[in-house]
Amino acid sequence: MIVFTTIMDPGARLAEAACSEYNREATVNAVSPTFVQLTVSGFASRSAGDDGITMKIPALLFRNADKILNQYWFARLMNPDFSPHISRVTFPDGYGETFTSQAKLPAITHTPARSGH
Secondary structure (H helix, E strand, O other): OHHHHHHHOHHHHHHHHHHHHHOOOEEEEEEEOOEEEEEEOOOOEEEEEOOEEEEEEOOEEHHHHHHHHOOOHHHHHOOOOOOOOEEEEEOOOOOEEEEEOOOEEOOEEEOOOOOOO
16 A cells, blocks of 8 residues: 555545546645545536525546556556545535445535525
């Protein structure tokens, strides 16, 4: 794992994958051997409806990280699990959903409560 974390910089590679896959700018906020926190600008689409603004994020497949790993000579020596133990999706209003050991996160739709209702 030392080779993987030293050469690849997993946080930067994850941000690169998000940029490539979703054509969105991604920023690494924090990274450690067990944790990566990203902000992906404009990841959620927004639409107006009778209940207010609804935000939706697309499904997210973590196995796409294999594509990046396979570019390195040492990829055949490893069998990494790209399924995060805990994944948390948080919307700007603080609403969030948590998933455990999922290789794919489902699309999520959220309509924030309107103030005054």
